[in-house]
Amino acid sequence: MKLRFVLRQTLNNLWRERTPATASVLTIGIALVILISLFEVSISLYRNLNDLKQNMVIEVYLEASRTENDAAGISAQLSDYGTIERIRVISKEAAAEIFEKEFGENIYDILKENPLPVMIEVRLQSEYNHPDYLALFKKQVEALPGVDEVHYRHVLVEKLESLTQAVLISGLAVLIVLVFAMNLLIRNTIKLSVYARRDQIAIMKILGAGNLFIRLPYILEGAFEGLFGGMMAAAGLILAHKFIADSFEAIRFSLSVYKMLWIVTISVGILIGFFVSAAAVGHFVQKIYAKK
Amino acid sequence: MKLRFVLRQTLNNLWRERTPATASVLTIGIALVILISLFEVSISLYRNLNDLKQNMVIEVYLEASRTENDAAGISAQLSDYGTIERIRVISKEAAAEIFEKEFGENIYDILKENPLPVMIEVRLQSEYNHPDYLALFKKQVEALPGVDEVHYRHVLVEKLESLTQAVLISGLAVLIVLVFAMNLLIRNTIKLSVYARRDQIAIMKILGAGNLFIRLPYILEGAFEGLFGGMMAAAGLILAHKFIADSFEAIRFSLSVYKMLWIVTISVGILIGFFVSAAAVGHFVQKIYAKK
Amino acid sequence: MQGSTRDRKPNTCDYAMIRFSQVTVNYGYVPGALKDINLQLHKGDFTLLLGPTGSGKSTLLRLIYMDILPSAGLVTVDRWNSARISPRQINLLRRNIGVVFQDFRLIENMTVFDNVALPLVIEGYRRKYIRQVTQALLDEVNMLAAADQPASTLSLGEKQRVAIARAMAKDPLIVIADEPTGNLDREASQNVLNLLERFNRHGTSILMATHDYELIKETPYRRIYMENGEIRQPDSSINVGKERIIMMNRDV
Amino acid sequence: MQGSTRDRKPNTCDYAMIRFSQVTVNYGYVPGALKDINLQLHKGDFTLLLGPTGSGKSTLLRLIYMDILPSAGLVTVDRWNSARISPRQINLLRRNIGVVFQDFRLIENMTVFDNVALPLVIEGYRRKYIRQVTQALLDEVNMLAAADQPASTLSLGEKQRVAIARAMAKDPLIVIADEPTGNLDREASQNVLNLLERFNRHGTSILMATHDYELIKETPYRRIYMENGEIRQPDSSINVGKERIIMMNRDV
């Protein structure tokens, strides 16, 4: 009977105060949208950056006199290191094509001959993709006979390293600020909602009602608002994902992403509503006690 | 006496309900910080993009046989067009240096000679810096004797054009969403604050108090909250500017920027508090009337 | 009384200041809270409204200060009538009526002084005048010592006296008192009645709902008996017999 | 009464159920709202608390259900005492006391039924039992027809009757009634008194504050007179003379 009563009261309250409740729902909804899209962007940014880092190419230039056959031999030697993920020999012609692609000029047009050397492209295994090992690798490989120079964008590697960190840290900072702001706003809404019913709370106290009995309707109300806010946010996020997938052909989301969105967004919403209101109600119900 | 009474009541209310009022202040403050920094970022982004666009360089390559003297003659011809802002001749040696800077390779190391032609760098006056005129210019100049080719990053120009637009539009969209969200949250806070004092409002009505008399305390309360929120936001923004100016040597803000920040942020805060609460109170006071 | 220090509206003719014509009130849950009421109250009258709990006394009074409008029929008060009155005119009307509510309706977080001063502040009087009138009134109801306390700290009897002071503040055309002695003891009740009578002698009409037959049993005023939302034989006889009262209360 | 359908706490010995020892209460604005009160109420007593407005009757009653704690001195109620009682114990204490508040304190947006059922719901009774008891009580106070109305739609007299029903709901050890007839007419008041008397005969102690000397003048119960925060000669004589009452009220 107690629980039934509490539940009935929760629903009554929600209905009777649908305006502030709606605002609460919207607050939670908007906050969740920002929160979760921020999370997603961070994750995908991190992944992209990581991918970029993983795919870093080391260019081994052979001496001008060497042929592709020499390159095959050197490749075999490099493979023996056991730190290499992928290896590819690039002929003079392929190099010329790459040159044209990169600089927009045909090397034959400029120079009437192809001065570019044979090159070996190396990709390291991710665990070795680290500035220290790269420096060692360069030194070792340059010592090999037939190798002219080893190039890698070490500046880029370090920059990527620090950029990834920066993104994660600033993402986290924004997240903290947002969580703080959201907490504040929801607390405030719930606090005022309790405040509006202080007479009722004072009366229940004077009848000897326990803390849980008094607080539960508000806590459940918060949880319901979280539920609705989460549903709203999930719907919004899914629409946004569909829109993005439609607009950019390169981006596709799997069905499981959509499912995860529903589940995560809604349960995060409920949890937020529940705990924030539990904290706010406790704090505030105490205050009413002190006042009367 | 009436105004004095209203003012006293406003301050009383603010003090008696300092918890929700503080939350309102924080809401306004946070929203203002986001709003104004977004505004600033948009503005500076727009400016930077525009700068980039303005400073677009057209490269006029002479035929390989031409010397710097020929270049001077052609420069004089180009100047006569009246559409040119700045013009500069780049010698073979200067071009080699640029090549090294851009591609990280010494051209003499690769080729043992300098195949680069003499070049004229042209900057157009901003009003001519437009895809259509650029195409015309390219055609005209390439027809001149001694000129081999005219290069400009026309793709880049168009991309910049659309990027600038995209930034402005998406900035505006974020702005609209934010203003909407802020309005909602402040309205909600004020609404609940009115709600908490509905007994008082109902009593004043039954004593025949006019609308303005009943509403003014809440409206002024909103304005005060806007004032405090604005002060908070201004302080936060100025600290942020100082921090940025300290961290990045390239960025400096003039004193007038700081003054503007104070004035704009605080007055926007007051206006927001005033109008949002005026709207919310009106709406809500009506409701109390309907209920009783 | 402070009547002398203030402009008295000229006590003109003996017209029907308040007129109910076939008034019916239906609340959502309670149809027929008032049924086909016809009633005239004249300027300067002192009228008593009697009847058991739930008979519609408060409802009838609420119609006068237009807190509710009739579901059918017409209520006319002074120059206003319920069929076409704008919200702004309702405010004006209310400023000319002093109401002692059955549940006081003091603003709990305001001081006693501010509560009593409120109708004068609303009217826009000057500060000095407001202070003077308010203090005189608080003195009259014996609450001057508590002037600076918030209303929430008063005992119920004290609240009732403050509510009476507030109703008197504007020297109104008519004072409506809904059970103004419900929380007062015998002597305090008698004081309130005397206060109202004094006002009445200065020309203010009084309409007072009460259960306190003991208090009014020797007064010569017109009595209106209500029962079940209807007026039972409007009666201006001077005495009310014991059996009469018991008949009225048989529902409880 | 529904007393028969429910477990009666065994009506054991005649110990002092409520004991005030040198109790003083200072409110922020009003020092000495109660001054050095000594008082004992025994199990099964029917006690009347009399005194003019603001004399401290409600304050004394609030001490019993520990809505306030004494500024000095000790209040003992059954097995609890004010010096060391936890919030949880205060809840327990309150569940054993039925209070009719002077201002009713009904939850306005709940139905009449829910208001009366609330103490039983808090206690955790089963649904069927709650319905049965609540309906019996509403019938007793003649409010069964309004069971499904929100409390906000009641007349004040009706609210008072609902408040009484709520106080009785848990068949409490003691019922504290603060002016339970303030908004009722003569016969309804008599009904309330009879109701309280019936409860008292079943073993419930009653402590009732009232101004209604007419109502209680022929009752044989112990009377406590308060004035200015003090008890004036605790008196258990059967009759109270007219001059006595007037003396008590001279302050108003």
Ligand SMILES: Nc1ncnc2c1ncn2[C@@H]1O[C@H](COP(=O)(O)OP(=O)(O)OP(=O)(O)O)[C@@H](O)[C@H]1O
């Ligand atoms: N919360 C409070 N804060 C400050 N003073 C208070 C508070 N409650 C009551 N008082 C003061 O204490 C005194 C006693 O009040 P109390 O309510 O006990 O009187 P009472 O005998 O019940 O009067 P009544 O018959 O009018 O109900 C009064 O003067 C009142 O102003």
Ligand SMILES: Nc1ncnc2c1ncn2[C@@H]1O[C@H](COP(=O)(O)OP(=O)(O)OP(=O)(O)O)[C@@H](O)[C@H]1O
């Ligand atoms: N707002 C409302 N909504 C619905 N019903 C109402 C409302 N106000 C009053 N009623 C009902 O109308 C009837 C008359 O109420 P009213 O308050 O006029 O009685 P009353 O004569 O003043 O009684 P009392 O002496 O107890 O104050 C009651 O039965 C009450 O339940």
Ligand SMILES: [Mg+2]
């Ligand atoms: Mg009434």
Ligand SMILES: [Mg+2]
């Ligand atoms: Mg009292």
